[in-house]
Amino acid sequence: MKNEFEWIRSIAPSKHRRASVIKGIGDDAAVIRPKVGYDIVLAVDTLVEGVHFTKNTMPLKAIGYKALAVNVSDLAAMGAEPLYYMVSIAVPKENWEQEEINEIYEGMGEAGEEYDMDLIGGDTISTSRDLVITVQVTGRVEEYRQLLRSDAETNDIVFLTGPVGMSAAGLDELLEKGKDAWGDDPFIQAHQWPIAHVEHGRFFAESGERIALNDVSDGVAHEAKEIAESSGVDLHLDWEKMPRLDLFQHVPLTKQRKWLLHGGEDFSLLGTMRASLFQQMKKQLQKKGLSLYQIGEVRPGRGNVWLKHEGTEKLLYDGGYTHF
C-alpha cells in the first residue's frame, strides 16, 4: 500500500499530450497557456457510489471511464474541444482497496486517451463511506462559437445526435440482475461505457451556424425543457421520430416512455437548428459515420415542451433525474 503522496506520483502521467500544459501534477496548481483566438470552456461533474454507480452496476474501469466521459459530454454540448482534466477523489477508509482505485484511474486514462486529454491535477482525500469522484474538465472553442441552450428560435427543427433510453434500460437490468447482466448487451454497454458526442459538437461549432445544444444527462424531457425555457420558445416533439433500437419494440410502452423520455445518462446531444440546414448537416455528418435525427420543431411559446403521440399532442411532463 502506497501512502497518499507516493500514490499521487504513481498515477501522474510521465508526459503530456498537449504542449499547452506548462505545469501539470506536482505543484500547488496546474498552469496552462490558452491559445489565442479560443475561448476556454469549463465544467465539473461528480459521480457518487450508490447514486451514480455501485460495484454491482459498474466494472471499476468503467467507473473511471464514465466519470471523465460525462464531463466531456458537457464540453461537447458547448461545441468545445476537450483538453485537460482534474480529478478529486474521496476514498472511503473501508471497502475500497488502492488496487481498485488504480483500476478506476486506468479507465479514466483510457477515456483521456480517447478524447486526447491530459490529467493535470486533482485532490486525494479519505471519507467515512461511499466513494466520490469529481472530475473537472477544460476545453476550448473558437471565439464566439460556443453552442448555448438559449439559442433556439421559432421554426428551428429539434434534433438528436443519437438514440436515447439505452442507458436507462441497461440500468434497470443491472439493478435487477447485478453482475449477471454484465456483457456485450448494447443497453449495458451504453450505461457502463457512455460515448460523448464530441465530433458532433465540434462539427456544429465549426459550422458557425446558430445551434442550441444540450447533452441528455437527465432525460430528453428535462433537457428539452431547459432549451425551451432558456430560449423562450416551445419545443414540439414527435414520439414516432425518436431514434430507438429495434430491441425496444417488445418493451411495454410505459417502460419505453420512461426510458426514452425521462431516463437520462445517454449523452446524445439534443439541439435545434434552422430547418433549411438539417438535410445538408445530416448528409455531411453521415459522411463522417455520424447520425442526426429530426425529432420535432420549435414554435413560439413560453418554455414548454409538447409531445405528439398516437395522434394527439400533449404537454410533456418534464420529469427527469433530480438529486433533490
Ligand SMILES: Nc1ncnc2c1ncn2[C@@H]1O[C@H](COP(=O)(O)OP(=O)(O)OP(=O)(O)O)[C@@H](O)[C@H]1O
Ligand atoms: N453547486 C453548484 N454551484 C454552482 N454552480 C452550479 C452548482 N451546481 C450546478 N451549477 C451550475 O448550474 C448549471 C447547470 O448545471 P447542471 O449540473 O444541471 O448541468 P449539467 O452538468 O449539464 O447536467 P448534469 O450534471 O445532470 O450532467 C451549470 O452552469 C453549473 O455550473
Ligand SMILES: Cc1ncc(C[n+]2csc(CCOP(=O)(O)O)c2C)c(N)n1
Ligand atoms: C446505482 C445507480 N442508480 C441510479 C442511477 C441513475 N442515475 C443516477 S444520476 C442520474 C442522472 C445524471 O446524473 P447527474 O445529474 O449527477 O449528472 C441517473 C439517471 C445510476 N446511474 N446508478
Ligand SMILES: [Mg+2]
Ligand atoms: Mg452537472
Ligand SMILES: [Mg+2]
Ligand atoms: Mg449537460
Ligand SMILES: [Mg+2]
Ligand atoms: Mg443532473
